[in-house]
Amino acid sequence: MNGTEVLTPVLDALDILGLAIFALTGALVAAKLKQTFVTLAFFALVTGVGGGTVRDLLIGAPVFWMTDPWVAPICFGTALVAWFTPTRWWEGKLLDYADGAGLTAYAVLGSAKALSYGIPPVPAALMGIITGCVGGIIRDVVAGRPSIIMRPELYVTAAAATATLTVGGMTLGLDDPIVWGTAWLAGFALRSAAIKWQIALPSYDEAESAKN
Numbered sequence: 001m002n003g004t005e006v007l008t009p010v011l012d013a014l015d016i017l018g019l020a021i022f023a024l025t026g027a028l029v030a031a032k033l034k035q036t037f038v039t040l041a042f043f044a045l046v047t048g049v050g051g052g053t054v055r056d057l058l059i060g061a062p063v064f065w066m067t068d069p070w071v072a073p074i075c076f077g078t079a080l081v082a083w084f085t086p087t088r089w090w091e092g093k094l095l096d097y098a099d100g101a102g103l104t105a106y107a108v109l110g111s112a113k114a115l116s117y118g119i120p121p122v123p124a125a126l127m128g129i130i131t132g133c134v135g136g137i138i139r140d141v142v143a144g145r146p147s148i149i150m151r152p153e154l155y156v157t158a159a160a161a162t163a164t165l166t167v168g169g170m171t172l173g174l175d176d177p178i179v180w181g182t183a184w185l186a187g188f189a190l191r192s193a194a195i196k197w198q199i200a201l202p203s204y205d206e207a208e209s210a211k212n
Contacts, residue, residue, distance in 0.1 A: 010177040011112060014105040014184060016074070018132075021102030023048035023075040026139045027082035028090055033143065037083050043139060044079040045072065050135035055110050055127045059117045096195050099136065099148070100158065104187035107132040107162035108180050112170065121167045128163025129156060154194035157201065162187030 026047025027040040035043075049065045056063045065071035110131025114124035133149060133156055140147040149155055162183050169179030193199055 008177060010180050011109055014109050014180065018102040018105035018109060019048045019071065019074055020078055021098050022051075022106070022135045022139075023078040024082060025095060025099050025102070025136070027079040028087060028095065029139055029143050029145075031082050032087050037079065040082055041076050041079040043142070044075040044082070046142065047135045047139040048075045048078075050138040051106055051110065051131040051133060052135075054134050055114065055131045058130070059114050059119055059127060061113070061117055093195055097192060100191035100195065101188055103132045103136070103155070103159055104162045104184050104191060105132075106135075107159040107187060108166050108184050111163040111166040112176075112180065115167065115170055121171050125160070125163040125167045128166060129159045132159040132162070152200040152203075153198050154190060154200060158187050158191035158194065161190055 023044035026043035026045075029047075030040040030043040049071060052064050055061075107128040109128075111124050111128030113131075114127035115121070119127060136148045165183035165186055166179060169183065170176060
């Protein structure tokens with residue numbers, strides 16, 4: 001789906017998972033704002049492809065959704081799901097867990113694709129983080145609400161852990177499908193734990209810093 005030479009059934013599955021989940025979260029944000037179907041479809045598209053678009057531009061790859069005929073239909077299909085289902089079905093933590101699954105799936109995919117284009121390990125890991133996070137950031141900025149990366153519990157950290165495991169395993173020459181599956185599971189477990197138990201990194205304390 002993302003037009004990378006390293007695609008296998010494992011990455012294909014992670015790609016579809018990430019795309020569909022992010023598209024759904026975007027459409028649901030528009031639905032909760034009581035927007036038209038056109039706006040739901042727009043939110044689904046920009047959320048689903050935002051991170052991958054930035055990644056492809058940075059690594060010099062063809063923008064994946066411009067050459068893949070299935071990306072836009074999947075985004076519009078998820079917008080239809082959001083349009084015909086009550087938003088109350090998606091209340092609570094369910095959407096947070098789904099977003100975590102998409103986040104870590106895209107972190108694996110983005111890192112693997114960057115490596116396949118000859119990007120060094122550290123920038124490749126950053127491409128994984130960008131792929132996972134930027135779509136949600138665009139969604140929140142367009143919706144005029146606080147970005148999901150400003151939430152207290154671990155979010156970018158989960159993407160970073162996933163991307164690091166992906167790049168580390170692939171650089172060491174380990175079996176790629178095992179690396180990708182393990183990295184996704186580890187990242188999703190971390191994000192899920194952060195949601196359940198509100199796990200967060202220490203925040204900057206200006207008052208405490210002034211004392212020092």
